Structure formats: structure tokens, C-alpha cells
Amino acid sequence: MIHVLAIITTKPGQRDTVLEAFRANVPAVHAEEGCIEYGAAIDTEGVGPFQAPFGPDTFVVIEKWASLDALMAHAAAPHMAAYGAKTKDHIVHRAIHVLSPT
Numbered sequence: 001m002i003h004v005l006a007i008i009t010t011k012p013g014q015r016d017t018v019l020e021a022f023r024a025n026v027p028a029v030h031a032e033e034g035c036i037e038y039g040a041a042i043d044t045e046g047v048g049p050f051q052a053p054f055g056p057d058t059f060v061v062i063e064k065w066a067s068l069d070a071l072m073a074h075a076a077a078p079h080m081a082a083y084g085a086k087t088k089d090h091i092v093h094r095a096i097h098v099l100s101p102t
Contacts (some may be wrong), residue, residue: 001036002071003099004063007054014090015042017091021086022061028079034070037067057092060088 010018022040029038041060043053054060067073074080 001073001101002068003101004048004061004071005099006008006061006063007058007093007095007097008061008091009054009093010090011092015059018087018090019059022059025083028077029074032070032074034066035080036064036066039074042079048101060095078102 008018019040019085029035037059039062041062042058043051043055063071
């Protein structure tokens with residue numbers, strides 16, 4: 001299994017716009033072979049001082065894939081290229097962390 005954390009930071013005030021496009025793309029991703037989990041998360045309010053918040057312009061995509069091949073096919077999928085084209089002008093930074101369980 002492959003785990004992915006994608007940390008997406010948008011231009012100020014654009015997170016909801018990007019999340020709207022993300023949510024529209026989720027059904028196509030869930031239909032991909034090897035997709036176990038794929039969803040977005042934002043900071044939880046009221047957690048307290050031990051939290052290291054990402055902030056109001058950032059969201060994290062939490063993914064699980066059956067294999068590295070499935071992840072690579074996902075990255076090359078036409079719907080992912082379309083999502084990237086639709087959101088690229090709204091995104092400042094993205095960091096993709098690909099992890100293997102120990």
C-alpha cells in the first residue's frame with residue numbers, strides 16, 4: 001500500500017474555489033483501479049495549542065493506493081490533468097509526500 005499526503009496552498013481566499021474543483025473530481029478518482037482512499041481535509045477549529053495548523057488557504061489531500069503503479073496511473077489520468085489545468089492559477093504551492101507503511 002502507498003500513502004500520499006498532498007499539501008495544497010492556494011492564493012489568499014481561493015481555497016474554497018480549488019476545493020470545489022477537487023470535490024467535482026473525486027468520483028473519477030474513486031473509480032480508478034487501486035484507489036483505497038482519496039479526500040481533502042482542513043484544520044479542525046478549537047483543538048488547542050498542540051495543533052500546528054496549516055492555515056486558511058491550505059488543505060491536505062489524504063490518499064491511499066493499492067500500489068505504486070496505481071498511484072502513477074492516477075497521476076497520469078486525464079481527469080487529473082484537467083483538474084490541474086482548472087486549478088493551477090489558484091495554487092501557490094503544493095507538496096506531495098509519497099509514503100510507505102513500516
